[in-house]
Structures are given as structure tokens and as C-alpha cells.
Amino acid sequence: MSTREVLQLLDEKKLLTLKVRFTEMQPADIAALFSDIIDNNLAPHNSLIILYRILPKETAAESFTYMDSEIQEVLINAFTDKELQDVLDELYIDDTVDMIEEMPANVVSKILSHVDRSTRSQINDLLQYPKDSAGSIMTTEFVYFKVGSEVRECFERIRSVGIMKETVYTCYVTDCRRLVGVVTVLELLMADPETLVEDIADTNFISVNTSDDKESVAKTLSKYDLHAIPVCDNEKRIVGIVTFDDALDVLEEENTEDFAKMAAISPIEDSYFKTSVWRHAASRLPWLLFLMLSATLTGFVTNKFEVLTASVPVLISLMPMIMGTAGNSGSQSSTLIIRGMAVDEIHLKDFLKVLWKEIRVAVLCSVCLAVVNGLRIYFFEKDGLLITLAVSFSIIGVVILAKVVGSMLPMLAKRIKLDPAIMATPMISTILDTCSLLIYFTVATIILNNYL
Amino acid sequence: MSTREVLQLLDEKKLLTLKVRFTEMQPADIAALFSDIIDNNLAPHNSLIILYRILPKETAAESFTYMDSEIQEVLINAFTDKELQDVLDELYIDDTVDMIEEMPANVVSKILSHVDRSTRSQINDLLQYPKDSAGSIMTTEFVYFKVGSEVRECFERIRSVGIMKETVYTCYVTDCRRLVGVVTVLELLMADPETLVEDIADTNFISVNTSDDKESVAKTLSKYDLHAIPVCDNEKRIVGIVTFDDALDVLEEENTEDFAKMAAISPIEDSYFKTSVWRHAASRLPWLLFLMLSATLTGFVTNKFEVLTASVPVLISLMPMIMGTAGNSGSQSSTLIIRGMAVDEIHLKDFLKVLWKEIRVAVLCSVCLAVVNGLRIYFFEKDGLLITLAVSFSIIGVVILAKVVGSMLPMLAKRIKLDPAIMATPMISTILDTCSLLIYFTVATIILNNYL
Numbered sequence: 038m039s040t041r042e043v044l045q046l047l048d049e050k051k052l053l054t055l056k057v058r059f060t061e062m063q064p065a066d067i068a069a070l071f072s073d074i075i076d077n078n079l080a081p082h083n084s085l086i087i088l089y090r091i092l093p094k095e096t097a098a099e100s101f102t103y104m105d106s107e108i109q110e111v112l113i114n115a116f117t118d119k120e121l122q123d124v125l126d127e128l129y130i131d132d133t134v135d136m137i138e139e140m141p142a143n144v145v146s147k148i149l150s151h152v153d154r155s156t157r158s159q160i161n162d163l164l165q166y167p168k169d170s171a172g173s174i175m176t177t178e179f180v181y182f183k184v185g186s187e188v189r190e191c192f193e194r195i196r197s198v199g200i201m202k203e204t205v206y207t208c209y210v211t212d213c214r215r216l217v218g219v220v221t222v223l224e225l226l227m228a229d230p231e232t233l234v235e236d237i238a239d240t241n242f243i244s245v246n247t248s249d250d251k252e253s254v255a256k257t258l259s260k261y262d263l264h265a266i267p268v269c270d271n272e273k274r275i276v277g278i279v280t281f282d283d284a285l286d287v288l289e290e291e292n293t294e295d296f297a298k299m300a301a302i303s304p305i306e307d308s309y310f311k312t313s314v315w316r317h318a319a320s321r322l323p324w325l326l327f328l329m330l331s332a333t334l335t336g337f338v339t340n341k342f343e344v345l346t347a348s349v350p351v352l353i354s355l356m357p358m359i360m361g362t363a364g365n366s367g368s369q370s371s372t373l374i375i376r377g378m379a380v381d382e383i384h385l386k387d388f389l390k391v392l393w394k395e396i397r398v399a400v401l402c403s404v405c406l407a408v409v410n411g412l413r414i415y416f417f418e419k420d421g422l423l424i425t426l427a428v429s430f431s432i433i434g435v436v437i438l439a440k441v442v443g444s445m446l447p448m449l450a451k452r453i454k455l456d457p458a459i460m461a462t463p464m465i466s467t468i469l470d471t472c473s474l475l476i477y478f479t480v481a482t483i484i485l486n487n488y489l
Numbered sequence: 490m491s492t493r494e495v496l497q498l499l500d501e502k503k504l505l506t507l508k509v510r511f512t513e514m515q516p517a518d519i520a521a522l523f524s525d526i527i528d529n530n531l532a533p534h535n536s537l538i539i540l541y542r543i544l545p546k547e548t549a550a551e552s553f554t555y556m557d558s559e560i561q562e563v564l565i566n567a568f569t570d571k572e573l574q575d576v577l578d579e580l581y582i583d584d585t586v587d588m589i590e591e592m593p594a595n596v597v598s599k600i601l602s603h604v605d606r607s608t609r610s611q612i613n614d615l616l617q618y619p620k621d622s623a624g625s626i627m628t629t630e631f632v633y634f635k636v637g638s639e640v641r642e643c644f645e646r647i648r649s650v651g652i653m654k655e656t657v658y659t660c661y662v663t664d665c666r667r668l669v670g671v672v673t674v675l676e677l678l679m680a681d682p683e684t685l686v687e688d689i690a691d692t693n694f695i696s697v698n699t700s701d702d703k704e705s706v707a708k709t710l711s712k713y714d715l716h717a718i719p720v721c722d723n724e725k726r727i728v729g730i731v732t733f734d735d736a737l738d739v740l741e742e743e744n745t746e747d748f749a750k751m752a753a754i755s756p757i758e759d760s761y762f763k764t765s766v767w768r769h770a771a772s773r774l775p776w777l778l779f780l781m782l783s784a785t786l787t788g789f790v791t792n793k794f795e796v797l798t799a800s801v802p803v804l805i806s807l808m809p810m811i812m813g814t815a816g817n818s819g820s821q822s823s824t825l826i827i828r829g830m831a832v833d834e835i836h837l838k839d840f841l842k843v844l845w846k847e848i849r850v851a852v853l854c855s856v857c858l859a860v861v862n863g864l865r866i867y868f869f870e871k872d873g874l875l876i877t878l879a880v881s882f883s884i885i886g887v888v889i890l891a892k893v894v895g896s897m898l899p900m901l902a903k904r905i906k907l908d909p910a911i912m913a914t915p916m917i918s919t920i921l922d923t924c925s926l927l928i929y930f931t932v933a934t935i936i937l938n939n940y941l
Binding site: 360365373466 | 512513515517644647648651652657658674675678679693695711712713714716733734737740741744745747748749751752753754760761762766767769770773774776777778780781782784785787788791792795798799802805806807808809810812813814816817818820821823824825826827828829832834835839842843846849850853854857858861862865884888918919922926
């Protein structure tokens with residue numbers, strides 16, 4: 038059902054029809070519909086509350102979990118105690134924590150007054166973990182069995198607590214809260230009911246620490262194809278799990294951040310439309326300023342060769358082509374290397390292999406470019422043999438330099454623990470602009486001075 | 490255990506120690522170790538086979554599933570019938586198909602001669618689906634129950650076939666092979682054993698078609714936080730499922746492709762090191778050539794204003810700064826918009842909102858840049874008021890143009906069903922180089938002609 042249809046039915050007060058149509062929709066799609074209304078100001082806020090109250094009972098709370106914090110805030114402010122209770126019962130604890138982090142103080146206290154003491158203390162614990170740590174994205178709602186439990190007892194436990202947990206498909210075996218094994222529901226189903234759970238649990242399992250970086254946790258989960266990964270404290274006690282859907286969100290977020298950094302933008306956490314014009318400008322301006330000011334370096338180069346360009350003005354018209362080719366060649370290499378490192382295909386120890394590969398690729402590419410451009414200049418522009426040679430040799434030098442700088446700088450950045458993505462297009466293009474002009478004018482001076 | 494330790498133990502023939510140490514390793518890590526050996530030529534191929542035979546029985550086949558096709562080929566060629574059988578029993582059918590697609594004909598026939606008739610026919614079916622379709626990434630190994638089954642019978646079925654299936658946590662309810670519902674193991678566990686499965690199954694489920702694009706399938710799975718998504722044919726019969734780990738791989742692959750395209754590289758399927766120098770050059774050269782030749786447009790502009798630049802040579806030294814600022818401003822906008830569209834945050838219908846937002850951001854950024862640069866030129870370079878004004882007004886014009894072009898071109902590309910990522914940095918930078926010089930020289934001409 039489209040947003041327009043929904044609003045029309047609402048306008049015509051056909052609430053029963055709406056309710057029936059809503060039962061056919063997925064909670065994630067209902068949430069998207071609410072976003073559409075609020076983002077585009079299609080209806081006043083109290084329409085959202087009316088719509089929410091029309092939702093079928095079993096869908097309402099689940100839809101809420103998919104909504105943006107802006108809508109959640111509007112709804113929570115309007116909720117009766119009962120409605121808030123229903124939503125909090127549906128939310129997993131990690132989602133509640135994510136929500137609390139976005140809400141103003143009065144809404145937070147309304148929420149906290151509706152959760153029981155044990156949940157409140159778990160929420161407080163989760164709020165303590167540093168941003169970007171495994172602790173900050175984990176949920177404390179997992180199923181564990183004590184060593185000595187029979188499979189039969191495990192199923193009883195799943196039946197009694199499972200519905201409240203984020204996943205029951207991977208369960209954990211603990212000994213005095215220390216994690217000693219991992220067991221899947223499938224393994225439990227295949228086992229004899231009297232078997233002890235530790236006899237079928239896998240003791241050679243992967244776990245992470247609460248303080249591990251969330252990106253590396255997400256990558257670990259993806260590498261080993263896990264549904265969920267246990268998170269332990271320093272005493273090896275299991276305190277939570279990270280599930281695949283949260284890991285997927287982390288990976289998408291990191292990719293978005295890398296795209297932004299590589300385009301010289303300080304990453305923004307909110308979506309494009311939710312970010313104000315001021316925030317957008319603030320995230321873009323610092324890099325633009327830095328790059329603009331560093332471009333003055335190229336001014337030094339052109340000034341130094343002013344006599345040359347004044348006497349051979351055709352060299353000026355080819356400047357943008359030389360700089361462009363350098364920039365494009367460099368960003369090809371830097372992007373491949375940065376991405377390769379991000380997905381763990383390229384490691385620092387490989388830098389000689391990378392260098393050698395890039396040099397060979399650069400030679401192949403640059404010779405082709407030099408020949409094609411040489412033919413173009415010589416036959417179409419009729420700029421003469423010397424200019425043609427100067428430009429062709431410059432292209433070869435510039436492309437090789439660009440590929441070497443483009444591939445090595447991100448690796449160097451990683452080596453000295455800087456973010457390689459920052460080193461991509463923006464930084465490298467400034468360096469290459471300056472160096473390529475220097476090569477170009479130097480080569481031109483040598484050739485033209487000697488033979489002109 | 491590091492690769493060096495493994496090879497040392499192998500050298501010293503301490504095979505028993507090796508075997509014990511291998512039991513502590515994860516299959517994915519063992520596969521990485523094999524890759525390390527073959528990629529860096531650390532040992533001859535027959536060492537790989539010896540190492541493989543030392544692996545604990547339960548780990549060997551699973552490690553195999555994580556290996557690169559290059560190693561798999563070496564191993565399969567050396568396998569006994571028994572070893573090949575063990576591996577094929579461990580592989581899920583979609584993994585077998587992926588492997589077959591990479592192998593030479595003689596290896597393929599060795600593989601096919603070891604699978605039973607029904608598997609062989611499933612493999613052939615899967616090989617028919619077009620690349621990039623849901624059919625090509627799905628597995629046919631899922632658990633389904635016929636309408637009318639009791640929960641008790643469902644568990645019997647899971648126990649008898651579950652171990653062979655890629656996931657049992659989401660099962661499917663069918664009526665004459667038509668998919669009518671989805672049920673999770675948790676729902677089965679919570680239900681009374683005599684309940685009919687259709688009474689607890691969710692009939693409002695998400696499914697995709699075999700011909701759907703694999704990227705959109707992966708996004709759907711991620712959007713609805715699903716473990717697995719059913720794939721149906723045109724008659725709504727379920728023919729397979731796509732699981733979250735395969736979806737995660739697809740999303741990572743698409744991200745890598747987008748990074749490549751935005752850096753003007755034709756995407757390569759293999760990893761950086763597995764791709765030959767020739768393939769690397771071939772994937773980068775076409776764009777470099779195209780961009781180099783299109784840069785001749787900027788030559789027309791500089792030629793047209795040759796008289797101006799000859800009389801005011803300082804304008805030349807500021808060219809790279811103007812072009813650089815335009816390029817950086819444009820790629821900031823294009824990257825944000827392309828990424829926003831890729832993660833479904835920005836839609837085509839939003840183009841007026843995007844345009845209005847970008848114009849306001851551009852005005853803010855450009856005025857700051859113009860002021861800072863103006864002060865620098867006027868006070869440090871002492872280029873005079875008119876030059877300062879010309880450059881400052883140019884920056885404002887150029888940044889606004891860059892943000893408009895950078896944001897609108899990817900949306901236009903999507904509108905006419907081209908890939909927006911292609912329109913990013915490479916294409917836009919060429920357009921902006923030309924337009925920014927045109928603006929710069931025109932503004933300079935107007936100001937300098939009138940007042941000089």
C-alpha cells in the first residue's frame with residue numbers, strides 16, 4: 038500500500054479498511070511508510086499516532102522497532118503506559134539501548150520508568166561500553182545452559198525463555214558463567230534427550246572481547262559464517278552476543294564511512310536528508326579548505342616555469358590533461374588497495390608485491406596512453422614532434438608515479454595507524470597535481486631546451 | 490598457528506604435533522593458511538596434499554569449503570575417491586555449483602561422477618540460472634513440510650534430513666510445492682506437538698523470484714532481518730533459498746564493485762593478487778584513455794583564452810586550484826548521492842529536495858572558500874584586488890556548479906537506467922574541469938576587461 042493510499046483512506050476515515058490492509062504489510066514496510074510521511078511532511082504528527090493505533094496488535098510493536106528515532110520520539114510522547122509497555126516488551130535490549138541513546142532526557146526517563154529493575158540495570162551496563170566496541174552493539178539476551186544440563190532440559194529452557202531472546206539457534210554452555218562451549222539447536226535436535234549438553238557442544242569456538250572494535254567483530258562473524266558470536270569479558274565470562282543482522286548493519290555503515298572519506302567528507306552518522314545543511318557544510322568544508330590551500334603548491338610550480346609556458350603556450354592547454362591522467366591513475370590504484378585492505382585481501386607485508394604489480398600495470402597503461410595521445414597531438418593538433426615527445430614521456434612518468442604513490446600511500450598510512458581511506462583521492466590528488474606538473478614541465482624543459 | 494610454524498613442523502616431519510595443533514584451528518583459518526602457502530609459493534603443491542591429509546577428519550572437508558578454487562583444483566586432482574566423496578558430502582549444493590563454475594572440464598567431470606543422480610540434476614538446474622540472478626546464488630537444500638503435517642512430524646523430518654540442509658531454522662510450508670507459509674524452529678519448539686504446521690506458519694512472508702537480481706535479493710534479506718529468504722519460480726513454487734551468509738557476500742561484492750566504478754575501473758571478479766597484470770591494465774586503461782581524450786575539451790577552453798592568460802599569467806598558476814576545488818566539491822556530492830541511492834536512502838523522486846539541499850550547502854561552502862582564498866591572494870600573494878575578486882567569484886560559481894552537477898548527474902544516470910557509480914568521480918571530473926575553466930576565464934575576462 039502506498040503512502041498516498043494510506044493517507045487517503047485516513048482522510049476518508051476508512052479505518053477498518055486501513056487495518057485490514059495493514060495486516061498484509063511487513064513491519065519494515067510500515068516503518069518506511071511512517072518515515073515517508075514525516076520526512077515529507079505529508080501529515081501532522083497526530084496522524085502518525087492515529088495510524089499507529091490502527092495497526093494490528095502483533096504488528097504495531099514490531100513496526101516500532103524498525104522506525105527512525107524521530108518517529109519513535111513522537112510516538113513515545115503520545116503513548117499510553119500500556120502502549121509503551123507493549124513496545125518495550127517487543128524490543129530486544131540492544132535495540133532499546135540504541136533508542137535511548139537517541140532520545141532526549143524526558144523520553145529516556147519515561148522509558149526507564151517502564152522497564153523492570155533487571156532490564157534497567159542491563160541497559161545501564163550496555164550504555165557504559167565505549168562507542169564502536171563489541172559491547173556497544175551486543176545484546177544481553179542469549180540462551181545459555183549450565184554444564185551438566187541434559188538436552189531435554191535445554192529444550193525446556195528454550196521453551197521457557199526462548200521467545201524473549203534475540204536468537205535461540207546458537208546457544209552457549211557455561212561453567213560458573215565462563216563460556217565453555219557453543220551448541221546449535223540443530224545439534225540439540227539431533228541428540229538423544231538424555232545426553233549432557235557439554236558432550237555435544239563445540240569447545241573450539243570463536244569469541245570476542247567486549248572491548249574489541251565492532252568492525253572487526255562484524256568481519257569475524259562474516260569470515261566464519263556465524264549466526265551470532267559470543268562476547269566475553271576479560272575473565273572469559275559470556276556477557277552478550279552479536280547477531281548477524283547487527284553485524285551486517287555495522288559493515289554497511291563502515292562501507293558508507295569509507296565512501297565518504299574517500300570523497301573527502303568527514304563521515305556523518307545520520308542519513309543524507311536527516312543531516313542539516315549546516316552539518317553537511319561543516320563535514321565538507323574542512324577538506325575543501327585544506328585541499329584548496331594545498332593546491333597553492335601547484336602555483337609554485339607553474340610560477341617557476343612561467344618563462345617556459347609563456348614561450349610555448351600550448352603546454353598550458355595540455356596541463357589539465359596531464360593532471361587529470363595522473364589523478365585518475367592514482368585514484369584507481371589507491372581505491373583498489375584501500376578496498377583490498379578493508380576486505381582483508383591485501384596486507385601490509387605484501388607491499389613489495391603490490392609495488393611490483395602496480396609498476397608493471399603502470400608501464401602497460403602509460404605506454405598505451407602515451408602512444409594514443411602522441412598520435413593525437415602529432416597528427417590532429419599538429420603540435421610538432423618535440424612537444425609530442427615531451428607530452429608522451431611526461432605521461433609515462435606521471436602515470437608510473439601516480440600508481441606508485443596511489444598504492445603505497447594508503448599502505449604507509451595503515452602502517453603508521455592512520456586511516457587509509459583518508460589518504461585516498463583527496464590527499465593523493467593534491468600530491469599528484471603538484472608532482473605531475475613538476476615532471477611535465479621538467480621533461481618539457483629538457484626536451485625543448487636541447488632541441489628547440 | 491602461523492604458516493611458518495606449520496611448514497617447519499612439516500619439514501621436521503612432526504605430523505602428529507601438526508594434527509593436534511590443527512584440531513585447535515577453525516576451518517576458515519586453515520583455508521587461509523593454505524592460501525598463504527600457495528599465493529606466496531612457500532611450499533610445493535604436494536605439501537598441500539600432505540597437510541590436507543593430516544587435517545582431522547571432521548575439519549578437512551569443512552576447511553575445503555573455505556578454500557580458493559585454485560587450491561581446490563590442486564586438491565581434487567590429488568584426491569582419492571573417498572576423499573572427494575567426503576568433501577562433496579560436506580559441501581552445500583550452492584557451494585558445489587560455485588566450485589564447478591571455476592574448474593576446468595576434467596575436474597568438473599571428476600566431480601560429477603562422484604555425486605548421485607539427483608544431486609547431479611540439481612547442479613545442472615542451478616547452472617542454468619543467469620549470472621547475478623537469485624537462482625544463481627540460492628541453494629536447493631532447504632527443509633519444507635507439506636500442509637497438514639503435525640509439529641511432531643516436522644521435528645521428525647528435521648531430525649532425518651536437517652543435517653544435510655544449509656539451514657533448518659527457517660522452514661517452509663508447501664501445498665503441492667506452492668509456498669504457503671514460513672515457520673521457524675523456535676515457533677515449532679513453542680507449539681504443541683499435535684498442532685498442524687499451517688496453523689503456526691506465517692502466511693504473510695517475503696519471497697523473491699529466481700530471476701530477481703541478486704543484489705536486490707540481498708538487500709531485501711537485510712531490510713527484513715531474515716536468516717534466509719525463499720526463492721520461488723513463476724508458479725510460486727519454492728525452488729530454493731538464499732541464506733544470510735551468501736547475501737552478505739553479495740553485498741560486499743557489490744560494494745567492492747561500486748568502489749571500483751567510482752575510481753574509473755571496470756570491476757574485476759577476482760581478488761587483487763589473483764588478477765594478472767594484463768587484466769589489471771585492461772580494466773583500468775579504457776577509462777584512462779577516455780578521460781585523457783575527453784580532457785582535450787579543457788584544451789579548447791585554454792586556447793580560447795590564450796590572450797587573457799598571456800597578459801595575466803598569474804591566472805595560469807591558479808588554474809589547478811580552481812579545477813581541484815571543483816573536482817573535490819563535485820565528488821563529495823556525487824559520492825553522497827550515489828551511496829545514498831545504493832542504500833535506498835535517496836530516491837529519484839527526491840531530486841528537487843536534493844538539488845535544494847546541495848545548492849544551500851554549496852553557497853555556504855563556496856562563500857567560506859572564496860573569503861579564505863581571497864584573503865590569501867590579496868594579502869600574501871599580493872595579486873591585486875581585481876584578480877582577487879575574479880578568483881573569489883569564480884570559486885563561488887564553480888563550487889555551486891560542481892555540487893549541482895555532482896548531485897544531479899548520478900540521479901539522471903539512474904533515471905535513464907545507467908549505473909550511477911560510473912557517473913561518479915571519473916565522468917563528473919571531466920565535465921567539471923572544462924566547465925570550471927570556462928567559468929573562471931569568463932569571470933576573469935569580465936572583471937579584468939571592465940576595470941583593468
